[in-house]
Amino acid sequence: MTLPDIGYLELVYVLLPVVLVGVIFYRWSIPLSDLVIATVRMVVQLIAIGFVLVYLFTTDNWLLGLGVLSFMLVVTGWIALRPLKHKNRHHYIQLVVSLMFGCGSVLALIIVAVLHLEPWYQPRYVIPLAGMLLANTMNSLSLAGERLDSELLISQTQEQARNKAFNTAMIPQINSLLAVGLVALPGMMTGQILSGVSPLLAVRYQIVIMATILCSAAFSVALYLTLRLKARLNSHQD
Template sequence: MTLPDIGYLELVVTCLPVILVAIIFYRWKANSKELIIATLRMIGQLIAIGFVLVYLFKETSSWLGLLVMTVMLVAAGWIAMRPLKDKSWHHIGQLALSLLIGCGSILAIIIVFVLDLSPWYQPRFVIPLAGMLLANTMNSLSLSGERFETEVSSGSDGEAARNKAFYTAMIPQINGLFAVGLVALPGMMTGQILSGVSPLVAVRYQIVIMIAILCSSAFSTAWYLLSRYKQSLALKS
């Protein structure tokens, strides 16, 4: 079974509801300009990365792969910092290091012990997996950072702020575990089923991805909040 082709006209039809979303944003005093920019940027980035991946999937250079993942890591740290007050280079370093520790450790486990890739760097596996982990963990860091700043500014002590921020960041991940298979079929699993893969095989892959996202988000968020907590203690002393 082959997937139906999606042409440019079909893409335009898909994007039409975004106009209604933009109207809701505008009428409800949300940032409609940000929505439009984000949508156009998403389309441009995906088209560009499509051409890049065609080239990368033909390459076997581990150095090129590490360079690509480094760019992804820094970009994820930068985007995670967007809703936070502290825009310093030190802060983006904290975020990037947290992403590296959480996502890097889980990605290594999947590559070495789960997929048993040989050679370890195979772009069509490593880059999509790294992207899924970074994107989800990036959101957890943004949520935890924003909640931590809110709690500290409202007078909560550092430890209580850290704990509440961690719980807030993990709510989407826990909700996802409750909902998967009952409310929603995740994107990776749906894509595999549409491409003709057995649902039972797709399920096993999706379990690996869900556990990986949960653990990378928890590890990265815990490391990040510990860094922010220690920083707040240092500022008080």
Template sequence: MKLPDIGYFDLVMSCLPVLLVAVIFYRWKANSKELIIATLRMIGQLIAIGFVLVYLFQKTSSWLGLLVVTIMLLAAGWIAMRPLEDKSLNHIGQLSLALLIGCGSILALIIVVVLDLTPWYQPRFVIPLAGMLLANTMNSLSLSGERFDTEVSAGSEVDSARNKAFFTAMIPQVNGLLAVGLVALPGMMTGQILSGVSPLVAVRYQIVIMVAILCSSAFSTAWYLMGRYQKALPSDPSANH
């Protein structure tokens, strides 16, 4: 069965509930302006990337694919920094490096070993996979950084702040593992099933993605928090006693 087409009128109708969400934001003193801007940016960015991907999927240039992934990586680092106090270039570099280490290692494993792509840099596979890993991992970094700052400001020991920050960042990932198949069907699996792929094949792909997101989030968060931990330690080791 062919997936039903979504026309422009249908697209507008699907976005109307956002206006009600904006009213709730406004009444409850949340930032409704930020919500509207974020929604409009999302629509504009997705439409733009749709045209870009149509072009990229017709190419097999490793340099072009690397450029797109690099832009995605830097953007993810910048977005991860948004709720954090430190807005310096050094901090965005620290976040981007953590994303590169965690997401890059897992992405390489999937592309080279699991999918065994030839050539390995096919944009049709690399860009969507990198996007899923970066999007989830940047959220983990934001959560860990915000919790670490809060705990240190409250006077917690640096070791305790690091541990609590890591635990907080992993809550959404672990909850996702527990809920998948019982509470929700993840987006990638749902999309594959709607497009006609066998549910059993979609399940195998989803397992790979869920494990990849968990590991990339854990690796990136651990690397990021180790850096924050070392920086937050007292300069005099005797100060800990």
């Protein structure tokens, strides 16, 4: 089974509703710049990465792959920092370190114990998996950071603020686990089924993905909140 071809005209059709979204932004006095920039960047970035992946999937150069993963990590940390109040170098480092350990440990588990990749670096598997983990964890970190700043103003203790921030960050992950299979068929599973993979094999892959996204988000958020509160305590002592 082959997937139906999507031409550039079809892409124009699917982007037309974005214009209606822009109308809502305009009518409700919300700046259009974020929507326009985000949409244009999405299209340009995806087309560009398509050409890059065509090349990367033909090479097993792990140094090149490590460079790509490092770039993804750096950009993810920057995007996670964007909606937060305290935009400084130390805060950025806390986010990057949390992403690296939280996502990196889970990615290593998939590569070694689940997929048994030999050699360990195969771009067709490693880059998409790392992207899914980083993207979902990035959102959880932004939620945790924003909620922590709010809770520190009203909670009686730092531990209470930390716990509430962690709970808030994990809500999207828990909701995804509850909805998958009943409300939603995730993108990876849908793509595999459309490409002709057995639904039962696609389900097993999706279980791996859902579990690893949950764990990478939880580990990263827990480490991030710990680093934030430790840095805050040290600054008060100084």
